[in-house]
Amino acid sequence: MALPEHGEEQAGSVAVAEQQLPLRTDLTTLAAYVSDASIYRRKPHAVLEPRNVDEIRQGIALARQNNWPITGRGGGTSVAGNAIGEGLIIDTSRYFNQILEVDAERRVARVQPGVICDQLRDAAAEFGLTYGPDPSTHARCTIGGMVGNNACGSHSVAWGTAADNLVSMWVMLDDGREIELTPDGCSDPTIDAKLRDLRDNNLAMLRTELGRFPRQVSGYGLHYLLPEKGFDVARAFVGSEGTCGIITELTVTLVEKPRATALAVLAFPTVFDAAAASAGLRLPGVYTIEGMGSDLLGALRSKPGQQDAGRELPASETAGGWLFCETGADTREEAEGIAAALVAGLDGNLAASDIVLGAAEARALWRIREASAGIVTRLPDGGEAWPGWEDSAVPPEHLAEYLRDLYALMDESGLRGIPFGHFGEGCVHLRLSFDLYSDEGVAAYRRFMERAADIVAGYGGSLSGEHGDGRARSELLHKVFSKQAMRAFREFKTIFDPSGRFNPGVLVDPDAIDDRIRPGKAQRANELIPVHALSRDNGSFVAAVNRCVGVGACRSDVGSMCPSFQATGDEVHSTRGRARVLSEMLRGETIADGWRSTEVKDALDLCLSCKACSSECPVNVDMATYKSEFLNRFYHRRLRPMAHYTMGWLPLLMRYMHKVPGVIRLANAVLSVRWIEEVVKRLGGIEPKRRMIAFAPQTMTSWFRKRGAVSADTDGALKSVGSALLTGRGTVEPQRTVMLWPDTFSNFNSPAVGIAAVEVLEALGYNVIIPKKDVCCGLTWHSTGQLEQTKRVLTATLDALEPAIAANIPIVGLEPSCTVMLADECPELLPNDQRAKHLAKLMVTLAEIVDNHDGPWPFGQLDVPAVTQVHCHQEAKGSYDADASVLEKVGVCNDVVGAGCCGLAGNFGFEPGHFEISQTLAERELFPKIRGRADDTLVLADGFSCRTQVSQGTGVEAQHLAQVLRSALDAPTRPDAEASAKPAADGDGCCGGICGG
Template identity: 65%
Template sequence: MSAQSSIQTLTPEAIEMRERLRTDLTTRAAYISDASIFRRVPQAVLEVRSEADIALGIEYAKAEGLSITSRGGGTSVAGNAIGEGLVLDTSRYFNKILDIDPEAKTARIQPGVICDQLRDAAAQYGLTYGPDPSTHSRCTVGGMVANNACGSHSLAWGTAADNVVSMKIMLGDGSVVEVNADGTNSDELDGKLKALRDANLKELRTELGRFARQVSGYGMHYLLPENGFNVAKALAGSEGTLGVITELVVRLVEKPKHTALAVLAFETVFDAAAAAASLRRPGLATAEGMGGDLLDALRSRPGQQSAGSNLPGMGAANRGGVAKAGGWLFCETAGQTIEQARSIADELVQSAYDAAAGAAIDAVVVTDHAEARTLWKIREASAGIVTRLPDGGEAWPSWEDSAVPPENLAGYLRDLYALMDAHGLRGIPFGHFGEGCVHVRISFDLGTNEGVAIFRQFMEQAADTVAKHGGSLSGEHGDGRARSELLTRMYSSKMMKAFASFKAAFDPEGLFNPGVLVNPERIDESLRPGPGQRSFELTPVHALSRDKGSLVNAVNRCVGVGLCRSDEGAMCPSFQGTHDEVNSTRGRARVLSEMFRGTTLPDAYKSEEVKDALDLCLSCKACASECPVNVDMATYKSEFLHKFYEGRIRPMAHYTMGWLPKLTHWMHQVPGVAPLANTVLRIDAVQRLVKKVGGIEPTRKMITFSGESLQRWAAKRKETEAESPQGTVVLWPDSFNNHLDTGPGQAAVEVLETLGYRVIIPEGFVCCGLTWHSTGQLDTVRKVIKHTLDVMEPLVKAGYPVIGLEPSCTVMLGHEITELVPEDPRAAALSAAVVPFADLIAKHVPADGKPSAGWPFEQLNVGAVSQVHCHERSQGDHGSSSAVLRSIGIDEREIETGCCGLAGNWGFEPGHAELSRSLGERELFPAIRNRAQDDVVLADGFSCRTQIAEGTEARGMHLAQVLLKAKITG
């Protein structure tokens, strides 16, 4: 039968589903991995919209001979959520909360519901969902149940298995089975499971369920009579190997009325591990641990040099003369009153101080929520932070979350450290010490065959080590491809046969997630960062000094923890706008990783698939700061575009927008040309033609040009005769404030002179190269920067601060140029001289915030909607601007969602307008429309002001213009 006649036999629903199947190489490359080290290229991805979709997907997979892998947020660290067949992604559409019953304290949900989504919905009833892994802002509850995730509060609320009431799963024949605490709705299946249980009573009672965090293998001990034949709990942790979850009912718990956080410091991580077990008591909800190396790793990140200074044990006055802590416990206590929670925390601290051996050397107890969140963020960022060691070396998961009975943890950790030392490996431990579970990323060399051989030896010996301590290969998140092969070192052959029979009872055809738990794949099979990944390694234009000059090393920063898939924070705007994995920072990193390998994407740097994956990256640089390992996708995009268009004609937008600094400079060389251009461009037909020829999005309004440049305005202006007691500063004439909107620059000159500065504006063409950088014209960027250094050299040598007005250009000068021309010491000198405008002004703010002789600005006493430029947010500090605004009586409301959506040339490129405007509608546009009548709109970025004007018709103001408005006259 031909393919055409075959498809004609399908139902309309099946045809429609197949049309939605994503089989393009870009999507398949984005799904090659989760948060693990493994690589599997799927044949197709289906973003599930309904239970019917799942049935049609199973039917399609069987017809095509494909396996089926279920996937939620893709944060699985053991390779549980990848496969070479059909991937069913429930996270984008199959994510509804169907019902919350506050009386029964349950929630009925679809599997794609995000953990925090459920917790937020339950909060209105004073309830929450207990399991809370560090990925709670993006992991799905279906994935949590499938991998038996736990989180920091498992001491109080248990694992995902402890919190599942019932579930529906679809089997390979398309039937839906409901499982609950009393069995299933299938007598035939119940009979098989009871027979299997009865044939293995001894093994189920002696090998399984020995301690809370033993989650390796199937949870068949829940089938025991004494456990009520609870099939729902038995299926938790089955890692998608039995069927596809279509619906869940989970238990909700009461949120503690009050909490306190005790952070205890110890001399070593082993002391912290030993103390964790002894500190368990009623009212203790968490006992989370981490090693001192984790803090060192965090402090190695840009802008994080002082991170953790609020942790106890960092001063010189610790008990016993210990100079610095080497391990910490984060212990949250709960009570009916704040006094009760505080009392339990204080008792716990005293107990830790009184320990005969390994006593705490310092501690702090906090009850303020904001203070507690600041401390917790250090621990929660661990999963990403520890993928890079303090010296920048790579560290990988796989021996990721082993667990032992809590009283054995200190001894196990010592043996684990000794094993790492024996193999020349390093790692940073953290985890749920109170339940004996430890996470560690280890410095495996996965890029060579020799390194992979050491990896295998270590994994086998580590499995033997944890078994010796009575432990489990996995304490949460499942075994996946990382550890399933090692289960024979933990369980008897009879137990392993029982696992195989358990899978066969649900999945006799072996359709679901093959290679996991039963008939496992090798632990070193098809490693994503393994040998072969560097087939298309190249020398980048950027120095990539933190990645040893390697773009592969830079891309490998992304281990896949998926914070870029969160709707919190500024990262990643294109994912937040589309919820498409391809448009996440992680998805793009995976596509780039495939490009380097050169198999799935053989065209490498000329690959249209890679260009498509990067197309919606706004180059906002949110990932450079918010990603735990500082993935900088904007830089990687520039490098790719540089190679992709090498020897090719570029899109016209790269010429019109990328070369805008030169075009506007030439325009202002001839007086009268700019006003004439504005007049002509107001003619609709001319404007449409210019946009078409210039490759500009047709629905965008054209920008206008200043009548004269800021440089010409300054040259014509008489210099103030007042003395300059504050000295001389150089005002950087970025292309936007110099040629397109001179108002902020003119205001800045007046404000700076009012404060007692002599202001110099460099003459001639100077530019940071931003627009060429964002379009990947990196050879031109280097030429422009070198020319700029020639012009600026005498001013920098004179010691004048260089004041930046446009945040993107300020960041380019202050951070990027040293990576682009590292061989020129003048770049470092200019970078060091750059001072954001707000930082300079903030130095003059009176301590009491009141007008004085040295502070010539009055109180405006209005509100402000403040759009912080994405580059300032990611690589700057808005604190100075906030301090200045407070000093003139402005109550600032900062937009939390990050990038305005225009992002320079990106928003003007064809095809980007819809997403660009939708990003503005997330928060920015509504906040402006709903502001009070007299409230100002603060936007230091030209792009932000342009987006605001088009989306709301409001006029955004630069901080300099606001200050000029507040200037005391007379």
């Protein structure tokens, strides 16, 4: 059936039935959509993910039949509660997201509202153009959402707000009609006439109260209706926050990117000095004037692994505030000259400055600023901070005074927060330590919001500078606008939405600012003491779940988080969606079964436990840990899926199999018969499309003990080593004893990896020992949520390792997931066992030992290219830097897969129902790179799961770093062997140019 054209009359002509629409009404989905990035909560009746305009029309008709309100939603990153509602949610981000046209000559693009900002920017970049607005959420926010909230971003100094970058749009009304809004009117004559009357009756007010400075975003943009603005109805509609209709198509302007840029990083004694200087920097060639204070840097450094963050900032230890001023021009010299002029003009006011020309260095600095919205939700001491007074704005010349008043109000109210933002335009982002769990705390929240609004009004400012008023500030609009302006706002909404169906409670007839706040007392109804210590959250599962404030970094297609969302595009399967479902479980209202809820289990089912969120999420949400906690409770005294037994208990199973002579060979022979393998998989609860893994006839530990070498004498080595010490995490003194960790997979499945590691370590001069008793990290029990058994396994392991721990012997891990388990999870599961904390400090990777080795260099040059899959746990909780350095030293030109998890993820890829998504994830980058590589290209993967995925998906056998280094022991050595053990100088090829690099 042909789709109707824009504006074609369809009201009443569509037979509306829920089963005709991709309508989602299950509790899991509804729970995932109860909030956005705000503090508010509204449970919807249904969620619609339309694929075309006709489905939007049907959805609106269905809402009309059921008397549901309608809320449009894009990326769901709204911080003011703009994208939530109690009726029908129309989410355009998943399917209604096509770029319809990029016209480089006219510098415009036509897009559907669900197009992601970066998606459009990438398409425009082909023509040297970009989309001007670029909020920090540009990797996941949609153009429709940006237009709905009049988003701006860091480059608005040069390119303006979303309104400034709009040409026209199509909007669907409550009766199913589509109307076009243009720079000179509305296609509907009746609406056009009413808007002209509204304008003509309020000319003086529109000219004096609205459009007074660039970031005055609160209310409706009625000043665009003025004659001098050309009666631009399209731009007047921008910032209406979904209260007037559903956007179905947008035509936006594109701008030319400067050919060259420079970044002037200006350090000031205080953040107030930075604010005072910012207004004077709005000069030609200046594209950003972003500000932040030293308290933001402190918050960033409080994050795990970020203790040295921001060292590249000028005066990073002494300055009180910084401005990031990007300059642009046709040449690098011109851009640098503009930046130098900025520095020279502020010479007497600066604490320090730096001009950054390199793209990588500038990108590293920008990451600090772009992560701010997430960073500041956790204060340096771990306390929670919330949006609400999120993005107020004042004329830039008043910013310093406003900031001083804001800090004074915070002190007086006993609140802590970290202001930052678009200082060049007077816009300040701020999250505060409100107590939203008690009635007294919520009352204090209201008092602060009302007083802050009075301060902003005193400076002629705006409650919102780019994110809209939403439920957080609409009630306060009367403090900054006259009664006449408020009446005009109401009339504007009524002209488009006479039934009041679209996003009620926002802007007009607003909800109270303290109405149905999400955290609240009710959220603790089902809280239980977790098995993990959750030390960063004071042992509270509620506080851990509330780390997710909804900024939506997990919805990005860039980076490693979140693989299941990247494969499905489903909000439920994002880290944020799962956090919302867990939060609803803790409340016990929408989801009534608590820790026994099948809805929560369904939401967590596609979580790969890859740990990416624990590092890539700005607030370090650790969904893998939350999933383990939930499964532990869900299956308490219940029969588990068979896969939890076969794979969870696999280490013990393989150990017992090896104790009976001939069993391993028999098992491999029997499982090589396909029909028997299929029966075994069915009985074991294994995904039918997977192949079974093979068992090694001889384990690594049995090979080691049969060698007869002195190094096999563990007890003797422990006595002789005395107090061998690490000189730092990942740095081992040469000629010392090290213990090789015999992880389950290197021991029972891939002993060649362990054998190669022993030979490499011995070639480096280390005395290698292994544990005398059986040990295990408990990973397979942990990932299947069998936490009490995990603790028993870890306790037994600590008992076995106690002599080595007492002797401070470095323990070398080969399997990244096991290394991370011992270094990170063990102390959290056994917080009162000091041996666990000590063990964590002793864990070291093979790459770290080799990279820091300063003795004779035993390796030759391989001079080969390689495709490398970094294990997701190593990427999330460790570092790949040492591995990259070592491979470079032995002449491996390394092409690292950037898509994150391989898709197998331990037991995940072997569980029924996960095969397709597992393959989808591998097909993002891993499999294509392997298939497209040259014949002599190595494939590297330290994780057993990763090697299994590669083998089963491509037929290629990947190697572990230990095996590559073992090969390098036999490789020819260049005359400059000592030099080859050091990283290549700038400009040197990593492998002599063999890969074309």
